[in-house]
Amino acid sequence: MKPIINSQKIMFAFLSLSLIFFVACGNSKKEKTEEKQVVVEGQKAPFFKLSIAQWSLHKFVREENGSPFLFASQAKEMGFEGVEYVNQLYNDEIEKLGFDTVIDSLKKVSDSQGIRNVLIMIDHEGDLADPDEEKRNLAVENHKKWVDAAQKLGCHSIRVNTFGTNDPEVWKESVVDGLRKLSEYAATKNINVLCENHGWLSSDADALMQAIADVNMDNCGTLPDFGNWCVKRKDGEQWGECEEEYPDKYKGIEMMLAKADAVSAKSYDFDENGNETTLDYTRILKLVKDAGYTGYIGVEYEGDKLSEKEGILATKALLLKAEKELK
Template identity: 45%
Template sequence: MSSRREFLTQVGGATALGFLVSACSSSKAAGATNGASPFFYEMSLAEWSLHKALFANKITNLDFPGIAKKQYGISVVEYVNQFFKDKANDTKYLGELLTRCKDNGVTNHLIMCDGEGSLGDPDAAKRKQAVENHYKWVDAAKFLGCRTIRVNAFGDGSAEDVQKAAIESLSQLGEYAGKENINVIVENHGHYTSDGNWMVRLMKGVNRSNVGVLPDFNNFCVKREGGGTWSGKCIEEYDRYKGVKQMMPYAKGASAKTIDFDANGNCVETDYVRMLQIIKDSGFKGYIGIEYEGEKLSEDEGIRKTKALLEKVTPMLS
């Protein structure tokens, strides 16, 4: 395995890049707002909202910070590792990304990490490899001035076995990330992770201040036809409002997922007044990321409608 510490030493020794990191990362605390937002939170934009354009090569990951700021007026971004999968250790590429951030006045918040192995795999060797696969994204987050990486806690086996394995993996990954002042957060992303009770037990088992969760407003399918995590029709869903309320004590961000809207611009699948009230009542003060994932609207329109919905609903909260 290549030396992660050498990679970080390169970063620390590069004066120009150090300036860029400072310029692109104004947030000092995990998820803390920088004072620019009139709300109790600050909006960020999840790169997955533009996944169709990215997969179609209409835009690139390097374009993302500029698009967030210039097209949507959003100054905080959440990357998806799929769109720069082979660049985690590429200091030249990451330096260019930082330049794009600086030029647009954009803060890097987190990297969503997928495809690096199952942190909840009961097989010890596979689990160890999955943990080590995530190290490079901790390093990349450090380089970019992010405070957080988002991971998955998937695995094959019983709820108890997967949870036990994930506690071990997250503890190890959290220890590595903690040395670099980086948070590791788990999203409710299907199967066991979409069960609020399971997620709470997971967090209590890890019990690290830099390991938390990313509540997603819509990912609460706990059982699908055929038993898959992603494929198959959802046949059992956990109560999303209960789940978010349970997870908020461990939240270091939140994902404002939207799929569809009614004629009044309200989200069809989630009551945003109710959901945001839960988040506000928890005392949360961090970033809420816009993540449009619908099919009926263009990605551009979906992002704009989600942003408008947040702006409309937030002032209505008690």
């Protein structure tokens, strides 16, 4: 990373503060309108709280060159209570501003919007289940700064991946070691380490829940995603064409809910009635409610037929509609 001279730092700090002021002022009227609508409607609140996963807006950042610092204000505008950050969407900002400045700026912006920072999704910091202990330990060390960031932001968790090997016999030993070491550090910061069904053996609910049980720490849990059930991809790749899926995603979600501290509402496409074409939201929400979960459900739209904002709002509307059908 190239050093940044003081004048540049001053300019970046000024821009960050200007952004915070602009966002806060620009949304004050909108916030009052939204509050008024809630009072008029007088509807009973759902059993869960609504957050948005930043991956739903990754095209805004990567293809439209939008600022990821606008995330909290975008979430507020669309009626969400909380945000779930994606660390890889801040790579350029970290390179320019420095890690601590980015995290401090996110805290100021979210506070100005009255938005709750829920968790950070961590990618590309090494494989916590790498069979090579030296590489696995390095991955643990790389994740620690994100644990610190989560604490600073007021998040309750980080979401991690469990890549490294897709050999179940090797994985069941290496993943437990990596997760335990990271969870031990995270416990000192009062932060949870959550495993999402995010491909390979993490999408095998039976194997994942056994690993969580073997770690046997209160702050090591799960983030069940409605989608993401591919356990094997073509040519052994982490991403790409799926060759094998976990046989029963509803069973998988139910199993993972036993240790869930977050939930991700994945969506890909919708029919003419606003229902997700591959996932039964009402059935899934019943599982969530029956498990006694009352925390945040994060909207994560990954489709390509609607714009990101349209897909996000369609997913949010479907969650609320499905929740009403349970009553």
